[in-house]
Amino acid sequence: MMSMGIKKENAIYGDNITIMTYMRFEEVEPWADTFNTVAHKNERGQTYAAFKKEKAEIIIDELEKKFPNIRDCIQDYYTSSPLSYRDYIGTNRGSMYGYAKDVNKSMQSFISPKTKIDNLLFTGQSLNMHGILGVTISGVITCSELLGQDYLLEKIIAANQPEKLEN
């Protein structure tokens, strides 16, 4: 996945590109016992830096197939791996989108917003769907447990029809 972002709303050209691709946690297993964030700086070591550089170069090679000579236009690049996601957002084995669901065992990978402990509820990307929209839907599902689905949906619909809310 590749996306380009502009710095300001009125800018015409983007000056950065974000590229995401798959990586298995096993690939970063040799450095699994290291922890590194901006707040808690620790080096993962030279082998890790070399590993990330090798991966980045493979991606840039692929990019060059679509955009010849783009390598020469790159001022700098930054990389993150499943270890970055694990250390920053606390996801299991650095997963990007929460727990994997198994379509063949849907009930085994279903996480309920309600737990067996009173007043302990779950929400977020592992519950239902990942992504900004997905976690918003998860939020509605979790709040429905507390407020009741009909009541909450009525409120949401009314909020989108301001004239009804006034009445």
Ligand SMILES: Cc1cc2nc3c(=O)[nH]c(=O)nc-3n(C[C@H](O)[C@H](O)[C@H](O)COP(=O)(O)OP(=O)(O)OC[C@H]3O[C@@H](n4cnc5c(N)ncnc54)[C@H](O)[C@@H]3O)c2cc1C
């Ligand atoms: C690089 C990247 C790019 C993405 N791009 C997009 C995109 O373009 N569009 C899109 O829709 N989605 C995108 N996503 C997915 C989206 O960001 C996630 O699905 C969404 O943020 C998940 O929301 P969440 O609230 O479930 O979890 P998170 O946003 O991960 O929030 C969980 C929070 O819990 C905190 N936490 C973890 N463990 C603990 C603990 N023990 N104690 C206290 N706090 C803890 C974490 O620090 C974090 O702040 C992207 C994800 C990544 C990693």
